[in-house]
Amino acid sequence: MAATISMGQYLFRRIQSIGVDHILGVPGDFNLHLLDELFKIPELKWLGTCNELNGAYAADGYARIKGTPIALVTTYAVGELSAMNGVAGAYAEHAGMIHIVGMPARAMQKARPMIHHTMEPNMDQDIYIGMSAPIRRTYTKLSNPATMAQEIDRVIEEGVKSRLPVFIYVPLDIVGIPLDATRLQTPLNTTVTNANKEQEDEIVNTTLKLIKASSNPAILADVLTIRHGGRDLTRRLVSATHFPSYSTPLSKGVIDESSPNYNGCYNGEVSFPGCAEALESSDLIVNIGPLLSDSNTGGFSRHIDDNQLVLLGHDHCQVHEKKYDGVHFLPVLKRIVEALEKEPAEYRIPRTDVFTKVETPVLNDSKSGAITQSYIWQRIGRFLKPNDIILAESGTAQFGVSDATFPSNTSYITQIFWSSIGYTVGACLGALVAASEMKNPGRVILIVGDGSLQMTAQEIGSYIRFGFTPIIFVINNNGYSIERAINGEKQTYNDISMLWDHQKMLEFFGARKDTGIDSRSVACKTVEELExxxxxxxxxxxxxxxxxxxxxxxxxxxxxxxxxxxxxxAKLRQAIQSYKE
Amino acid sequence: MAATISMGQYLFRRIQSIGVDHILGVPGDFNLHLLDELFKIPELKWLGTCNELNGAYAADGYARIKGTPIALVTTYAVGELSAMNGVAGAYAEHAGMIHIVGMPARAMQKARPMIHHTMEPNMDQDIYIGMSAPIRRTYTKLSNPATMAQEIDRVIEEGVKSRLPVFIYVPLDIVGIPLDATRLQTPLNTTVTNANKEQEDEIVNTTLKLIKASSNPAILADVLTIRHGGRDLTRRLVSATHFPSYSTPLSKGVIDESSPNYNGCYNGEVSFPGCAEALESSDLIVNIGPLLSDSNTGGFSRHIDDNQLVLLGHDHCQVHEKKYDGVHFLPVLKRIVEALEKEPAEYRIPRTDVFTKVETPVLNDSKSGAITQSYIWQRIGRFLKPNDIILAESGTAQFGVSDATFPSNTSYITQIFWSSIGYTVGACLGALVAASEMKNPGRVILIVGDGSLQMTAQEIGSYIRFGFTPIIFVINNNGYSIERAINGEKQTYNDISMLWDHQKMLEFFGARKDTGIDSRSVACKTVEELExxxxxxxxxxxxxxxxxxxxxxxxxxxxxxxxxxxxxxAKLRQAIQSYKE
Structure with missing residues (x-):
């Protein structure tokens, strides 16, 4: 093995080492030399997306399935700014990515000529770095050969651990600089640990005691459980305890919904009858990975008191009133689960096997006629098979899917907190890539509204280009129905073009006789047709x-x-009425 | 007339007053109430775009044709961040817009609940306002009823005068607040003036003297001439003086190219033979509205000395060595033109009627066979008619179009400085809107490469939706040829999906028998077919x-x-070699 390796190859070798086989992005003249280095690594495959926003959405979708950030390569200014909303969503919802931005040569940055993608007043190429400050965990702008390797390592490690976007800025003249290759023999340290072991001990011990003492316990696993790598531990927690267990709108699928211990999707007052009452009457709620946004809490209508609560979060934990800032749930949960598994009889108290199961109501078992919101979501739930990956677009779809019951090992992607429409069309590409890397035996199923689809439709072409075979449900209901529900039901600003022919979409983007790519498109206006x-x-x-x-x-x-x-x-009215400057 | 008007209507009445008939944007739950106010103004028509980036590109394209900024309405966070690259391009190239962002109610902003589109650490909705700081001239976040109207006026006036993007942030609870309607009787002051009249006098007088004394003068009108409203004055300058006159790659069309005084597109060493020599040997070059970026100066290969130069810029002027900071060319140019027109015989010296005309070479007059870059651009030039609007996408198209000769009154849009691919597909929508408002008798012609088209293709659907009939030339050459020319000619990162069927594009997006919308699609592989x-x-x-x-x-x-x-x-190599940290 050579003692040195080019900076570019060093970077991509490190990214490969965290477990990704693909790199996403869009070429631009300031990243082409870097891509040449990527292309020297046969284990990594480049996937070009149609544009950078879709690329960022894809990176986000990949992370949600694989649990590992993928790299997104863009070119400075035009590329990185186009990606910005997608990166911001990944920041808000903890679906990290390693955003690599190709920049002009260091000499050009210093001289500040008026090259393309700069702007007045002073052609400072760092201004774009400043614009991204709120939407990243950390970044490095590589410049000094002496520290490049350690900077790359630092940023990737922090990206993996934090599950937040990180940025690496690469001037084009440095990609061939030789770095010490022997460094690669030391793996990156991406293990999450807590510095304060005493606090960790205290949380673990108190929680175990509370579990033992509880007469009516419950587990509430929210979305950051999945994002921060706690899904399997949580399932082991459920298996060990047999406690009634709940997901949220964002975390659906975190608990195996075919398990007898799954007791519903908890969303405050916006839950199925009996669900909130069952959870909220528990004397102990182990709440893992909470993300307490409006649409993930029934509009802030959850009723959980501190004295019921063991909260295991990614940046703090809480046992009843006592808060532990900076403690990450992952090592804590691991120790709790291991303790429970060691002496299950101590904790899996018979009472939890006879908890009151919340019955899922059948909302509408239509056999004919128009396809309605009350019918479709539970029906789609029954169409799912174990190991499927399902994506529900922001809008009616993501509010609807909470009605569905998932089979075991369903992975679910929705973006109900950041709520950027068009997101899932890009995210689906990332999910497809992740599923292929993981050899996931299930299908990838995208549910997207017609309005959202128009935002990002071109990426359907990438599914075809790369040989993926998702099922795409397009909800054709003349525009932004979620906006109609909010305001201006009949205002034409909520309309979109109704001229698109979705039946011709796959054909246009590439699935045709002349390309030899199979496809199928169907349109359903009635329950009979859809059945x-x-x-x-x-x-x-x-x-x-x-x-x-x-x-x-x-x-x-x-x-x-x-x-x-x-x-x-009601809350908005109240807030406005009591508002003072 | 009522003594009050709602804040929302006040805003849109002011925007209407600067001369626009349409508002662009994408609805989102934080701007819907504002759009309700827009819809109460029958003179303004809402045009929803497929996504915000395309909307920003459209706003930019509109401003380039109409000379007036249009408003773009987005929703906070997701919408404004998606638009960011488009707004940045409009900033870099002085194609302004009034970006109106709908925000949560003031009370919600103050309370900072974890509502959708916020992010950790503290749900501060102003962070997005901070992210846009480098790409706007000014902004206001409306909050205090006592100052709202004057803030709206200030920001719009500055936007119109500066030709740069400006932002107005509108919390959703304020759109109905009554403002003083009588204010609307005082028109906005959007006239560009110079505070320092003495400097203005000096520039005008010295320039007139230099014009009189010159034996071999020339006019070089660059793109900021057009952006800052100086095109007609420049044409009057040419008519009054008969000086040989030049455009640049970005400003093509600023001089009537059918005029005997037009002497070519000057781009330093990357000009047609004789063009640079003719201009650079002038003893006086009146250089209006310069934008001295790499691709607009032949890679910084212009050779113009201070002692030849009268520079009339939007933020400074210069006469030989003497600089006048903060002086805007528009009032200066107006005075110069008026003086010349008053005594044309004094200035229009016979010598300028006999200048050496630079002959445009015929690059390739193929009559058959493959369609080549050397053939296509001059041929497209001959296809153009007076009053056409032509858009050339970043990439080979924008480098090619400089070869074409335009008929009179051609308007040309390209983005060779910001250079964001996919831009023209959105900008074309804006150009179509502007052309319809102006009742422009010409056609709108878009030239876009296949790779760029994939970035923003959905907006083709908006052309169809709104009944526009552009001619779209799609250069099908398997991806990013401009990137191939730069690096990695045969690397697959420069490939795109070649599966799209452009012949089916219009059909997919809505031009079909069942919709009753006519269209035509043809494919040309040879010169014969194209002819x-x-x-x-x-x-x-x-x-x-x-x-x-x-x-x-x-x-x-x-x-x-x-x-x-x-x-x-060569310049990059030199810069890298001499680089020191």
Missing amino acids: AVFQDESFAAAKSIQVCEIFMDQFDYPWRLNAQLVIGR | AVFQDESFAAAKSIQVCEIFMDQFDYPWRLNAQLVIGR
Whole structure:
């Protein structure tokens, strides 16, 4: 092995070492030389996306499935700014990425000529670095050969541990600089640990005592459980304790929903009947990885008191009133689970095997007629198979999917906190890449509204280009129905172009006879038509890319959206009335 | 007339007053109430774009044609960040817009709950305002009713005068607040003036003297001439003086190219033979509205000395060595032109009627065979008619179009400084809107490469939705040929999906029998095929939306791109060699 390795290859070798096989991005003249270094690493495959925003969404989607950040390569200014909203969403919802930005040569940065992508007043290429400050955990702008390798290592390690976006800025003249290759023999340290072992001990011991003492315990696993790598531990916690367990709208799938211990999706007052009451009456709620945003808490309508609570968060823990800042749940949860598994009989108290199971109501078991919001989501739930990955776009879809019951090992992606429409079309590409790397046996199923689809539609072409075969459900309901529910139901600003022919979409983007790429597109206006599709084994097998267009009324909204809005409006009215400058 | 008007209507009435009939944007739950106020103004029409980046590009394109900023409405965080790269381009190239961002109610901003589109650590909704700081001239976040109207006026006035993006942030609870309507009777003051009249006098008088004394004068009108409203004055300057006159790659069309005084597109060493020599040997160069970026100066290879120069810029002027900071060219140029027109015989010296006309070489007059870069651009020039608006995408197209000769009154849009690919597809929508408002009798012609098209393709659907009939030339050459020319000619990172069927694009997006929308799509692989299209009167009439797909070799680059790269590479090598930290 050579004693040196180029800076570019060093970077990509390090990224490969965290467990990714692909690199996403868009070429631009300031990253091409860096990409040449990437192309010298046969184990890594480049996937170009149609644009940078979609690329960022894809990186986010990849991280949510794989649990590891992927790299996104853009070119400075135009590329990095285009990606910004996608990176911000990954920051808000803890779906990290390593955003690598190709920059002009160091000499050009210093001289500040008026080259393309600069701007007045002074052509300072660092201004874009400043613009991204709030949406990253850390960054490095590589310049000094003596520290490049350690800077790369530091930023990647922090990105993996924090699950937040990190940025590496690479001037084009440095990509070939030789770095010490022997450094690569020391693996990156990406293990999350807590510095304060005493605090950790205290949380573990108190929690175990509370578990033992509890007469009516529950587990509430929220989305940051998944984001921060705690899903499997949480499932082991459920198995060890048999406690009734709950997910949230963002974390659906974190608990195996086919398990007898799964007791529903808790969203404050916007939950199925009996669900909130069951959870909120527990004397102990082990709440892992909370993300307490409006639409993940029924509009802030959760009722959990400190004296019921063991909170295991990524940046703090809390046992009843006592807070432990800076303690990460992962090592804590691991120790709790290991203790429970060691003496399960001590903790898995018979009472928890006889808890009151919340019955999931059947909202609408239509067999015919128009396709309604009350019918579709639970029906899609029954269409799912174990190991499927399902993505629900911001809008009616993501409020609807909470009604579905998932089979075991379903992975679910939605972005109900950042809520950027069009997100899932890009994220689905990332999910497909992750699923292929993981050899996931399930299907990838995208549910997207017609308005959101128009934001990012071109990436459907990338699914085809790279040979992926997702099932795409397009909700055709004339525009932004979630906005109609909020305001201006009949205002034309909530309309979109209704001229797109979704039945021709796959053909346009590349699945045709002349390309030899199979596909299938169907349109359903009635329950009968849709049932025929759901029951068609060849459709369900998902061997080629497929679109199922579902026509629905533009004024039909999921009940959860309506309920959430009633709560939200009341709170807003109250806030406005009591507002003083 | 009522004594009060809602804040929202006040804002849109002011925007209407600067001369726009449309508002662009994407609805989101924090701007819907504001849009309700817009919809109460029958003179303004809402045009929803597919996404915010495209909306920003459209706003930019509109400003370049109309000379007036249009408003772009987005929702905070997700919307404003998606638009960011488009706004940045408009900042860099002085194509302003009024970016109106709908925000949560003031009470919600103060309370900072974890509502959607916020982020940790503290849900501060102002962080996005901070992120846009470098790409705007000024902004206001409306909050205090006592100052809202004057703040709106201030920001719009500054936006119009500066030709740079400005931002108005509107919390959703204020849109109905009553403001003093009588204020609207006082028009906004958008006239550019110079405070220092003495400096202005000096520049005008010295310039007139130099013009009189010059034996070999020239006019070089660059792109900020157009952006800052000086095109008509410049044409009057040419008419009054008969001086040989030059454009640049960014400003092509600023001088009537059918005029006997037009002497070529000056781009330093990357000009047609004789062009640079003719200009650079002038003893007086009146250089208006310069934008001295790499690709607008032949890679910084212009040779103009101070002792030849009268520079009339938007933020400073210069006469020989003497600089006048803060003086805007517009009032100066107006005075110079008026003086010249008053006594034309004094200034229009016979010598300027007999200057050496630079002959435009015929690069390639193919009549058959493959379509090449050397053939296509001059041929497209001959296809143009007076009053056409032509857009050339970043990439080979924008380097090629400099070869074309434009008929009179051609308007040209390209973004060779900011250089964000995909830009023209959005900008074309804005150009179409501006052209319709102006009742421009010409056609709108978009030239876009296949790679760039994939970035922003969905906006083609908006052309169809809103009934526009541009001619779209799609250069089909398997990806990013401009990047191939720069680096990695055969590297697959420069490939794109070649599976899209451009012949089916208009059909997919809405021009079909079932919608009753006419269209035409043709594909040309040879000169013969393309000539047949160019000579087809029904194609040239552009009565329906049309795609002409032109197949070209992926390794064929315009000569200007090659020449520019040779210069750029030499300078880069030199800079890197002499670089010290």
